[in-house]
Amino acid sequence: MTPLQLIMxxxxxxxxxxxxxxxxxxxxxxxxASELLSILSLLITRGEEGYEDLKAFAxxxxxxxxxxxxxTPTEWKTMRARSDVAHETIQKARRAAEARQELADELDALxxxxxxDLTEEQSARLGELTSQLAE
Amino acid sequence: MNPMRSLIxxxxxxxxxxxxxxxxxxxxxxxxxxTEQRAYAAYGEFTIVEEQAAKLVSSGQLDDRxxxxxxxxxxxxxxxxDPMIELTLEVTAIRSEYEEGGKDAESRFxxxxxxxxxxxxxxxxxxxxxxxxxxxxxx
Numbered sequence: 001m002t003p004l005q006l007i008m009x010x011x012x013x014x015x016x017x018x019x020x021x022x023x024x025x026x027x028x029x030x031x032x033a034s035e036l037l038s039i040l041s042l043l044i045t046r047g048e049e050g051y052e053d054l055k056a057f058a059x060x061x062x063x064x065x066x067x068x069x070x071x072t073p074t075e076w077k078t079m080r081a082r083s084d085v086a087h088e089t090i091q092k093a094r095r096a097a098e099a100r101q102e103l104a105d106e107l108d109a110l111x112x113x114x115x116x117d118l119t120e121e122q123s124a125r126l127g128e129l130t131s132q133l134a135e
Numbered sequence: 136m137n138p139m140r141s142l143i144x145x146x147x148x149x150x151x152x153x154x155x156x157x158x159x160x161x162x163x164x165x166x167x168x169x170t171e172q173r174a175y176a177a178y179g180e181f182t183i184v185e186e187q188a189a190k191l192v193s194s195g196q197l198d199d200r201x202x203x204x205x206x207x208x209x210x211x212x213x214x215x216x217d218p219m220i221e222l223t224l225e226v227t228a229i230r231s232e233y234e235e236g237g238k239d240a241e242s243r244f245x246x247x248x249x250x251x252x253x254x255x256x257x258x259x260x261x262x263x264x265x266x267x268x269x270x271x272x273x274x
Binding site: 050051053055057058061062064065070071073075076082085086089090091093094096097098100101 | 166169172183188217223224
């Protein structure tokens, strides 16, 4: 096990520990700490993967330098294809997040109107949005 | 100070230290010698960061605002990264002409190489932005 993996296991352990109601994990501060620890452990895992990828790629560039050559069209094509796949995944997630955010903003605006001032149409939309966002 | 808060601060510092260490040991752009190698190294680093970001946004563990910030940073970097490919191939072709003693090839090579270097300089901070958007949750 690498030191990073060890840290990750420790963070996961702490996350479980602070989330345990028997030691007071149900109070808000502990809940927040637990979420933060989970995110940190996730980032460390991803960071480790990213580090290994960057290290391998730096070695690939070093090899290119040692061979005294530039990138080939095939190498460019492969790298471009990898980037396009990642780009599409990110942009798809972004579009979904933006759609959810729009609904949440609309819901906030309707909730700001007092119940007696809501039109029938607005009231129906409020119910629709509440159930959509709950899904 | 609250012991839990101290622990979290210590862990955040540790993550930052590890990230800095990773930056120094795995810098492909620093290893490149020619303009074309440098452009490919910058594009490759961008792709690796982009792949990490893609995994993270697919994990379902980020809030919508973070996903949107990553999406915006990725879009800005991609717009600069992709045109570099054609330009690099062009630089390689002019370099061959130059090495074979082609007429006016030297000035065309210098001009194309300078342009490509300019694109690399524009891309690198955008890659850092994408990396920051991906790691913002650490703070």
